[in-house]
Amino acid sequence: MSTMFVVMTSLAQKPVERIEPPCWWVGMNNPNLQLLVYGKNIASAQVSINNPNIDLVGIDRVENPNYIFINLTVKPDAKPGSIDIKFTFPKGKPLTYAYELKARQAGSANRKGFDNSDVVYLVYPDRFSNGNPAIDQVSGYTDKVDRNEPYARHGGDIQGILNHLDYFKQLGVTALWLNPVLESNQPSWSYHGYAITDFYRVDPRLGSNELYKEFIDKAHAQGIKVVKDMVFNHCGGEHWWMKDVPMKNWFNLYPDYKRTNYRIPTTFDPHASVADSSLMADGWFDGHMPDLNQRNPYLANYLIQNSIWWIEYAGLDGIRMDTHPYCDKHFMAQWCAAVQNEYPNFSIVGETWVNYPAWVAYWQKDAKNRDGYNSNLEIVMDFPLMFAMHKAFDEKDGWDTGLARLYEIIAHDFVYPNPDKLFIFADNHDIGRFQRDSSQALGRLKLAMAFLLTTRGIPQIYYGTEILLPGDDAKGHGDIRRDFPGGWPTDSKSAFTPEGRTKRQNEIWNYMSTILNWRKTATAIHNGKLTHFIPENEVYVYFRHNSEQTVMVILHNGYQPKVLDTSRFAEFLSNKTSGIDIISGNKVENLAKIQLSPRSAMIIELK
Template sequence: MYRKQLFLLSLLLMLLQTAAFAQNNKLRVEPSFWWTGMKDSNLQLMLHGNNISTMQPVFNYAGVEVKDVVKVNSPNYLFLNLNISGAKPGKFNIQLKQGNKTVHRYSYELKQRAAGSANRQGFTSSDVMYLITPDRFANGNPKNDSVKDMADKLNRNDRSGRHGGDIAGIIQNLDYIKDMGFTALWVNPVLENDQPKVSYHGYSTTDYYKVDPRFGSNEEYLELSKQAKQRDIKLVMDMVLNHIGSKHWWMDDLPTEDWLNFQDEYKTTNHRREAIQDPHASEYDYQLQTEGWFVESMPDLNQENELLATYLIQNTLWWIEYADLGGIRMDTYSYPDPEFMSEWTRRVMDEYPNFNIVGEEWSLNPAIVSYWQRGKKNYNGYVSYLPSLMDFPVQNAMVEALRDDEKSWDTGWLKLYNTLATDFLYPEPENLVVFPDNHDMDRIYTQLNQDADLTKQAIAYILTTRGIPQLYYGTEILMHNSEKGDHGIIRTDFPGGWSGDKVNAFTGKGLTKEQLDMQQYMKKLLNWRKDAKVIHTGKLTHYAPYKGVYVYFRHNGPEKVMVILNKNELPYELELEKFAPQLQGVKQTTDVISGKAYNLNQSKLALPIKAPLILELK
């Protein structure tokens, strides 16, 4: 009996050791597959496995040339630099040999690139983006709410916890998004964030090639893209190249001694973005801006490491190709190494000339923001290839203009007028992304002190000014945050996205009269804008605000739209004489919002109180 127990125990230990060896000896290859027909025929493979630097990579596939094999500080990595210019689609085995013994065998595939992939059209000024925080939009698959071996479990009672929204929930509500009139979908990061807590937002990546299982899978993300495309909606991926999560698999085995900035001594960024352009900036401030960590749970990547830089560039191309993306929103654009960001955007735009990328540079100074746009002639010679940026200066000026009174010569609408007047700083102001709010700031309804009339004017402006509009989920139903600055409340659950919700914004059930009114208001404007080409590409001419009224025209030859934003709470008549050059020959017009007809063949126009007018001049 004793011998039998001893035998069984020995067998169990052997099986456990074998399993542990197999786990430790597992080979990871990234990217796991690639495509033929890419403009850049170079391909870098990152191989990771136990002590593989002592092994010899061997394979034989026509058209695939090994340029070099790079070993690094960690013995568990090999980097293969290949040229695949002559290769055809197909599979081949990569073997890692120790002498004559094959220790690892990996079946690698070069896929056929989709026809026309290089010429894909990115988001443009004809689009309007709907921004979604996936954990807070809709729970389409409750089975993935919590995942075994992932620490951050479902907790809807915690404003900073995971609430269960997922990719399936977005797919199930694509018809709502389409019917509202949106044509592009920016989804906050969906890649794995296997952090111990506050992982729902997605900005602490722990695997660059894997969708977080609590959101779904790579295949579901691809399905989202396909389903969106069938509804003429482009998918915009939110990416983070500045930092990773502290539980990224690299952190257990960093490839090199310089994979991270301040790898041996954690330092926090100073957030002094101006130091990059400042001709008087100290080297200390510049370095801390580009190399300091956001927080200790977000290690800062060193993009000056060429192996890492190539890895990040290829990862971007992989997701564009795999998920058939229609654009990228790049988080914290000015925080990584500036030269790397220049090369990253160059490589992406070289591969996809009609693509679009919007970068986040959260500065209220147009001179700072414009520095990063493609075509800008910078004093220090810095060359950028970034097509678009988030227009934070206009967002801030719009809110201040709406909140301020009109009693002084430099308050109210003049703040917005003056900010738009700095468009000469941008090479392509029409390609900036304009927005009333986003996932990182108070809801626009909150910023405007829960004034629905002012919120309507903000939406009217965003949807008719130059640029590419972006609206945050829930703005259409006046979602607000009771505690200002609290991200967990700003990103609150969309009503109707969870089984049992008493209010359902997708159907309108339980919404207040004011919420339904705003939803219909936005739906009307968004669907009108779809076909309003003069808004997409027309020139903007604005007139200096006067007595609480701001007027501008979008015009493209015979096509004209007159936008009147009126903050007056008492009846006001707008004198039309100064607008004569734009109104010549126009006698009657109709307001897009109300459908009401207006007579322009007179000296004054009676304006609706504290409301916008959008007049098509035909």
């Protein structure tokens, strides 16, 4: 158990039960710190600090006398160590709380986030690997482990992910995004982690704060970055706040509630009614997920500091923000700016689950929005491209069908301030898997992966795609969040090793690993310009090019072999004599006529 929780436990029966953030750091760019203090009648206490490098700016008492907010300024000359916060009560003995200020890791402010040179692998912690069965059930946590129940906990944990860092390294991914790992002490369906009950504690059924930090340190030692999934729109109905709410306006539509209408366009629709746009932002995402009111300045500070705390404590490389448009959009812009103020090179991607490129573009930093809104959010999720991918490889090519769907979505890139800062994916934990069932042809998935890993943007792969793990959204979330075979000691086969995979699984694993490991040094894919040609005869050709490298990508969606006449690509091929297909490893001697196999991709590094 971490030091902060030892302190909390020791104070459990005393007037101070919680102080959050539980610690802080000297040398932050923003010297201001606001502490939430919770305890019985804590508002009756007088507070003092005797430290020349810490200014006690003021104490804010709110409507619930069990909360106060202490406003501090940590001066530039402040040194790491404990500062004594003294609470003096009208009755009873004074209490001194030792609050720790830590030293920052060298280079912390300049940490580099993930970018187009990375491929992010999304891991569902509860469904990936059980590395420590001893914590499957923890006292005080009622949701039980039952692998036969799709919506129960299955026992995957952080140790299980840590145990397989070599697997990620061999596959060729360079960053891991874990679905939420914070405490979700809900009576049921707690496995998904999106109903958080403590924003400063890793769920003990997944591990501990220290183990999470150890996992990140060891991932970094393998050259793998870590992205934390955060949720600011809501918390879990069993969050400790719900037992003693700080303020009436800490939550939206509380104590009665209405569900959100889920209509994100009302946040930017110039014709939207106030009723619709308010319900969109203030309605609850679900009945067991109270909607947080980020317009409350104390909650706003709390959430901003929570992000910075986890970045600094755990050494994060990025944040994925869940349900980004469902939060108060002006707060979210403030939050992005605050994080960037501390970490200018840090990466944040927001979940922007909308249908059209113009709707996604609204949420990207520096978009030319009619209402003047600037989100400060650099990376947005390209759901329109994902939707197109799910259809493109199942259709015959037409004016706007088949491969033309990909072309047309990318042709919309003019609406984005920065189309290279799009987070692209074929599926994730909320979407039916691209491989809906295990019998689907490999050619379809190979085409999709070749495209995903070579077009513009930052690719994300959902765990199990590389072993043909199926999942149909028509069967619900439990089906698309299946256990990774071999992640449990009782599993009969382990897909973590070639011996435990079928021939088909090894074929797709090797295919993806070849592209992923080549991609690590393919600068044209990282930062090169994309030039594409209108799909013709079931073939989509595009080039990624910079001053160092030119790569020709050919996607052939047809079911018959054909010879591709490349004369229309002369602007890129006129000064090239040959190439290497990085998928097969074969040399392409004749660039004028290229032989295409049915339902196949070629990624040709031109010479």
